[in-house]
Amino acid sequence: MARTQRQQPSKPSPAMEPQAAGRPVEASEDPPPPTAKMSKEFTYQDVAEYNTKKDIHVVIHDKVYDCAQFIDEHPGGEEVMLDVAGQDATEAFEDVGHSDEARETLDRLLVGTLKRQPGDPAPKAAPAASTSSASKSDSTGLGIGLYALLLVGGVIGYGAFQYLAKQQEVQQAA
Numbered sequence: 001m002a003r004t005q006r007q008q009p010s011k012p013s014p015a016m017e018p019q020a021a022g023r024p025v026e027a028s029e030d031p032p033p034p035t036a037k038m039s040k041e042f043t044y045q046d047v048a049e050y051n052t053k054k055d056i057h058v059v060i061h062d063k064v065y066d067c068a069q070f071i072d073e074h075p076g077g078e079e080v081m082l083d084v085a086g087q088d089a090t091e092a093f094e095d096v097g098h099s100d101e102a103r104e105t106l107d108r109l110l111v112g113t114l115k116r117q118p119g120d121p122a123p124k125a126a127p128a129a130s131t132s133s134a135s136k137s138d139s140t141g142l143g144i145g146l147y148a149l150l151l152v153g154g155v156i157g158y159g160a161f162q163y164l165a166k167q168q169e170v171q172q173a174a
């Protein structure tokens with residue numbers, strides 16, 4: 001007998017449609033994977049189109065964020081965000097030293113990932129953790145090296161002074 005029609009699991013749920021509406025051109029037939037918003041890929045050119053207050057996307061650490069709903073709430077003001085609208089805002093975002101709370105807000109705004117293409121500009125700032133710890137340990141290493149050098153120099157100087165003093169004593173005694 002005829003099978004009763006079931007809901008197609010591959011059909012996008014209405015909740016996802018607003019996301020799909022803003023999509024540039026391609027891939028309208030790809031069913032969105034269940035894992036979400038996050039899976040959409042943007043090129044730099046795609047992101048660059050979202051450069052107005054009402055339609056603003058930014059790239060931070062190769063992820064794409066839709067800040068249209070957030071820009072009015074941004075404690076740092078809308079100006080700074082408009083400065084990086086449609087661009088890579090990694091450096092601007094990290095330079096401010098945003099809090100963990102700010103990073104949690106980012107999670108809410110995530111709409112996809114950046115698909116880097118040959119010829120695209122390199123990321124403005126390398127992922128925070130690894131570089132900063134590397135440079136930190138570098139500078140610590142230099143600091144310790146400097147102290148060690150001063151210490152060794154001091155010890156040698158003191159030894160030389162003692163030696164000369166002894167020599168003089170011997171000469172005077174003779």
Ligand code: HEM
Pocket residue numbers: 058065067070074075076077080081084089092093096097098099100101102103105106109
């Ligand atoms: C979508 C990306 C962004 C989010 C979610 C965000 C979120 C926040 C939050 C929650 C704060 C309050 C302080 C804190 O918790 O750290 C803040 C402050 C600030 N943000 Fe952002 N921000 C974003 C992008 C940017 C960008 C691109 C800039 C560019 C320079 C910027 C500049 C600032 C400044 C200057 C403050 C300090 C405001 C003050 O303390 O007076 N933010 N941001």
